[in-house]
Amino acid sequence: MVQYHTTLDHPLGCAMVKTNQTKPEMQMSDRSTVKAIGVISGTSMDGIDVSIVDTDGDTLVKPGLGRTFSYPDNLRRTLQALIAEPAQAQSEPLEDLERDVTEAHIAAIRRFMEETGIGAAEVKLIGFHGQTVYHRPEIRFTRQLGLGDKVAEALGIDTVYRFRHADVASGGEGAPFVPLYHRALASNLQQPIMILNLGGVGNVTYIDGDVVIAFDTGPASALLDDFVLRRRGMSYDENGQLAASGRIDQKLVSVFMQNPFFDRPAPKSLDRQDFHARAKGVEALSDEDGAATLAEFTVQSVVAALRHVPRAPQRWLVTGGGRRNAHFMKRLREELGVAVDPVESVGWDGDFLEAQAFGYLAVRSTLGLPLSLPTTTGVPHPMPGGELHRAA
Template sequence: MPEYFIGLMSGTSLDAIDAVLVEFEENSVQTSQQQSCRQILALSHPLPNDLREQLLALTLPGPDEIERMALAEPAFARASADAVKKLLEKAGFSPDQVSAIGSHGQTIRHRPEKGFTLQIGDPSLIAERSGIAVVADFRRRDVAAGGQGAPLVPAFHHAVFSSHKEDRVILNIGGISNISLLPSDPQKPVTGFDTGPGNVLMDYWCHQHLNQPFDADGQWAASGSVDDQLLNSMLNDSYFSEAPPKSTGRERFNPGWLESHLKNMPGLQSQDVAATLTLLTAKTIALDICQYAPTATEVLVCGGGASNSHLMKLIENELEPLSVSTTTSLGIDPDWVEAVAFAWLARRTLSGKPGNLPAVTGASGERILGAIYPAG
């Protein structure tokens, strides 16, 4: 009998809660061989603008944070439960057919260098409103073991996307970009890390100047010209030269960071800044792939950035002659890979199996991640 799990993901972009219903082969979690999973149905549940603004404000220090977090957390949990309800209705499933929900929650602060990471989303409330057990708070156990708590998706990428014939890179471009380096040799460790900004700065700039949530297909950026002085200034950030394991977020790459690079460069056209930010994302990704995965022959892209054809073209140019495509070729739509990953991680937790990769996060060892919140 197949097993069904739901994955919930809301990332750095803070645009929506992605919900996906996933079918796993029974007992496949017990094997070390490549595992198969099938996406039954997926949807994106938009966050209300006021909630998005509350969550965005919580990513940086501010007044009365505890009170504001206490109000935003149940609102986000209710939105998560609504996404689950909508998903089940569309799929024709009942709650008792689903083993568990893997909820990433919303990261509001990620400071592993100070020993903490914080995702909110009240899993007790999601369990209460959905009638399904919830597995949540995946990252803190890895941090407790000395790790970065991120990225966690490389373990999933290894389980479902690895090949015995070629070295692969899985590139996830969300608000922040991360890579998973999957060697064909099973004796070599899987590695991965956050490369830096994905869509987060591009989306911010687009919203500021076009009042749009993102630059559709990168058309606005494609109309501009890259400013080499701005690009080189941003590339000099020490994060890009740090050795992995490493992870980052809005705490570092935020509007203030961008403005600090723009303040000495008055008069730049907004579309030129957009063009430069897009190349920053492409170039930092490519530099890390070339340095840390020199034997890779294939790069497979997932996340929202996979839909930006201009960004994809820049990445292809930077990585030529490597093959660059999306995870569609491996059976999972690039928009839903991270949500599927958290369904997979929930299943690992319920099975008593570790979900982290110490070679990726820097943790002192493998750990069973997250906490389980029963349905009733």
């Protein structure tokens, strides 16, 4: 198990926490570590990721084991249909669906603990992200389905959830929410470095010493996944084979890249569905050419991220399911002209970074430490967050 050390006592980090909370009596370096389970289902809804991290919530991180558990098919289909209807996701109570999502996460955590032999007495906290179904920071609204009190009650472990709400309520973008965990892991790597997450939506964390900048880049796998599902009945383009076999419609890609989002300064965030309406031009293309064009849109949206960082990084580390798409990785190396490697190349586990991050953030939440920064989500000051539910 690899152990990472870093410090967050810089002008955008923990040094400013005293303006928002009572300063802890003990020094950061004196804190003992605790085991925290993190659990999340991302916008791609390809499964529920569960992992564990041993951390003090600040300078010490020891990532542990992880597992992915599938949603029940009917629940996944219901969630996909809901996300396609934004008004319903915003306004409906969705009590039954939220209960079902919560139960699915409880079942996943139970299976994880059974399969890994981790007992409840060993775990101090659960960081429960829930399932995002609607994210509109411009109206100060974000919705993640999941009931933290039910998780704590069912598993007998204190649970933190509602991680994004304080950030969004304060005018932040509410995403991305993993940068401080990235920074802790990357402290021993040459910088500047860019961590690229290719999930349903793409996002980056730029790290250069005390500078941490994060933002969503554009569509990652969402557009391509939905396209191949409609055309071929496949949940994703395995290894990018379909995209690699087609011809790119450069005119369409150029039209897609005219979206004003790409010139907006960081930080900024997206909903999974934000580009779907504008990407309908691919419907006139063949399966192969449509896939190639959508994949190229993802690549060019990542390249556009360089407009918003101080120095071009000499290395990109890629996490999320997109790192397994050989076509994505090949095109990114060609366009960026520097090393583009999966995060496994430095000993991280790309399948579970986000789950681990929410375990890490759960510990930070209980300590009153920031979960987001002005340079990661646009909040006015380093922002604590999360809601703690004690086990019965």
